[in-house]
Amino acid sequence: MPKDFEKNFDEIFWYQADYTGFEDLYSDLKEISLPELDLFLSLAITLIPTQKIRLIESEEHIMTTICILRKKYSIPGPSYEDLEPLRNKALIKQIAEKEGIPSAKFAIVNFEQVQDLEQEIEKIKTRIGKFPMFCKPVHGVGCGGSEKIEHENELRKWIHDMISTSKNAVYLVEEYVYGLEFNSAVCLLQDGTWRPLQITYFPEK
Structure with a gap:
């Protein structure tokens, strides 16, 4: 404490x-x-x-x-x-895109709305452009439910499996970015301002 x-x-x-x-x-x-x-x-x-x-x-x-x-x-x-607005990863990405804030390319997959598997794959490939990709639930905690997708066949299998087991899930699929990994903790104050509390850098692998 x-x-x-x-x-x-x-x-x-x-x-x-x-x-x-x-x-x-x-x-x-x-x-x-x-x-x-x-x-x-x-x-x-x-x-x-x-x-x-x-x-x-x-x-x-x-x-x-x-x-x-x-x-x-x-x-x-x-x-x-x-x-x-603070925990919905898809909403955060959409706001960043609208405001011109640089971030990894992304696509949002709502499995309840997926009608055609191949069309969904093409939509994701058009938005992101290359493999590998990284997927995570929009309301997840930490890295829970996250997965690295190496190629198109893995993407196809992942979407197929998610439709079968997690029909109501919404996931964020992002461009896989190489660089220094870090975590940050930020405190949002009652007056609308914010303060950074902690930044932790992880060693390169």
């Missing part, structure tokens, strides 16, 4: 939730049930003004649930609607 963190709060309650089955959320950030936290909040709001309560969670796969609980109990903080 950061130095002097506790002085900003009257009281801090820690909880250990049961994350059984959370692995499925790495490829789709859906709501999961946290009955112990839900019960705690239902009691807490009878004793504490909701404007003084903050829900802080460091695990990305639980974000959707926390946002829904905030709305349910009128607790300040980002809502589910606020979260969507």
Whole structure:
């Protein structure tokens, strides 16, 4: 915990939730049930003004649930609607393209709307232009559900398998870019400004 963190709060309650089955959320950030936290909040709001309560969670796969609980109990903080523009990778790519911000070439595949396998392959090849490609779910966590596609036959098999097993999935397919890999953590403040908190560079392989 950061130095002097506790002085900003009257009281801090820690909880250990049961994350059984959370692995499925790495490829789709859906709501999961946290009955112990839900019960705690239902009691807490009878004793504490909701404007003084903050829900802080460091695990990305639980974000959707926390946002829904905030709305349910009128607790300040980002809502589910606020979260969507920040976690939807396809939307972020579309905004970058519209605003002229350079990024890897991409195509969006909504498997529920795929009518013709070969047409979908040609659409992706036209948008991206070359192999290898990299695919990942638009609502995934970290690298969950991600895959490197080396050539057209792998692309064909991947689309075919996804139609068979994950009909309602939406994936982002990107140009495979070679370079220095890094992660960054950014804090979006209530006044609309942002601050970089951390940048981690990974060694070249």
